[in-house]
Amino acid sequence: MGPSKLVTATFSILFACATIVTVAAVAVGPQPQSEADAEAQDAEVALKLTPDPQRGREIYLMCAVCHQPEGWGTADGVYPQIAGQLYPVIIKQMTDIRARNRDTPTMVPFTTLSVLSLQQLADVAAYVSELPMNPNNGVGPGTNLEQGERLYREHCEECHGTRGEGIADEHMPLIQGQHYPYLVRQFEWIAQGKRRNADPEMVEQIREFSAEDISAIMDYTSRLSPPPEKLAKPGWKNPDFAEFVRPPTRQAGG
Numbered sequence: 001m002g003p004s005k006l007v008t009a010t011f012s013i014l015f016a017c018a019t020i021v022t023v024a025a026v027a028v029g030p031q032p033q034s035e036a037d038a039e040a041q042d043a044e045v046a047l048k049l050t051p052d053p054q055r056g057r058e059i060y061l062m063c064a065v066c067h068q069p070e071g072w073g074t075a076d077g078v079y080p081q082i083a084g085q086l087y088p089v090i091i092k093q094m095t096d097i098r099a100r101n102r103d104t105p106t107m108v109p110f111t112t113l114s115v116l117s118l119q120q121l122a123d124v125a126a127y128v129s130e131l132p133m134n135p136n137n138g139v140g141p142g143t144n145l146e147q148g149e150r151l152y153r154e155h156c157e158e159c160h161g162t163r164g165e166g167i168a169d170e171h172m173p174l175i176q177g178q179h180y181p182y183l184v185r186q187f188e189w190i191a192q193g194k195r196r197n198a199d200p201e202m203v204e205q206i207r208e209f210s211a212e213d214i215s216a217i218m219d220y221t222s223r224l225s226p227p228p229e230k231l232a233k234p235g236w237k238n239p240d241f242a243e244f245v246r247p248p249t250r251q252a253g254g
C-alpha cells in the first residue's frame with residue numbers, strides 16, 4: 001500500500017467513525033430539558049417498542065385492583081373505564097401521570113419506572129386496549145341530551161371524533177362509553193388546571209361552559225356507544241382473572 005493509498009484508507013476510517021458518532025448522537029437525541037420533555041421522550045420510546053399483550057396480561061393484575069379485571073372501572077367514576085382505550089393514548093396518559101401532569105396520586109406509584117418499565121408499559125397498554133368495553137357504563141340524567149349533542153358537535157367532534165372514538169395518531173382520547181361522573185370530574189379538573197397535560201384549545205373552550213352545559217355534553221358523550229365489535233357481551237367477565245376476588249361495594253355497572 002503506497003503512502004497516498006494509506007492516507008485515503010485512514011481518511012475513510014476517520015470518516016466512518018465520524019459518521020457512527022453522528023448517527024449515535026442523533027439516535028440518542030438531546031438530553032431532556034425538563035420533566036415534560038423526559039415524559040415526551042419516554043412516550044416516544046415506548047411507542048416504538050413491540051408490545052406483548054400476553055406479558056401485559058400478567059402485569060395487568062396490579063391494575064385490576066382498581067380498574068377491575070375487565071378494565072371497566074366503576075360506574076361512580078372513581079376509577080375510569082380503560083378497556084378499549086387507544087393504545088397510544090394509554091401510553092401518553094401513563095407517562096403524563098408519572099410526570100405529575102395529572103393530579104392522580106393513587107396512580108403515580110404504578111407508573112414509576114421501577115414498577116413499570118417502558119416495555120412493561122407497552123405490554124400492559126396493548127392488553128388494556130384490546131379488552132372489550134363495558135356495555136353498561138354509567139350515564140347521566142338524560143334530561144338535556146339535545147343541547148348536549150349540539151355542544152358536542154360544535155366543540156368536541158373535531159378532536160374526539162363523531163362518536164367519541166378518538167384519533168389514535170394524534171393521541172386524542174376515545175371518550176365514548178366512559179362513565180358520566182368520571183367525564184364530569186375530568187372536565188372540572190381540566191378547567192381548574194389540575195390536568196396540566198390538557199390541550200390548550202380545549203381548556204379555553206371549557207372555561208366558557210356553565211355547569212349545565214358540562215352536564216349536558218358529558219351525558220351525551222357517556223351515551224355514545226362504542227361499535228359492537230369493541231363491546232363485551234352482557235354479563236361478560238374477564239376469563240384471564242377468573243380467580244379474582246371482587247370487593248362487593250364496587251360495581252362496574254356491567
Ligand code: HEC
Binds near residue numbers: 066079080104106
Ligand atoms: C390504586 C388504584 C389504581 C391502580 C392500581 C391503577 N390505577 Fe389507573 N387510575 C386510577 C385512578 C383513580 C385514575 C383516574 C385518575 C383521575 O381521576 O385523573 C386512573 C387513571 C388511569 C388512566 C387514565 C384514564 C383516562 O381515561 O384518562 C389509565 C390509562 C390507567 N389508569 C391505567 C392503569 C394501568 C395500566 C394500571 C396498572 C399498571 C393502573 N392504571 C393501575 C387508579 C389506579
Ligand code: HEC
Binds near residue numbers: 096160174186
Ligand atoms: C383541540 C382538540 C380538542 C378539543 C376541541 C376537545 N378536546 Fe378533549 N381532549 C383533547 C386531548 C388532546 C386530550 C388529552 C389531553 C390529555 O392528555 O390530558 C383530551 C382529553 C379529554 C378528556 C379526558 C379523557 C380521559 O380519558 O381522561 C375528556 C373527557 C375530553 N377531552 C372531553 C372533551 C369534550 C367533551 C370536548 C368538547 C367540549 C373536548 N374534549 C374538546 C383534545 C380536544
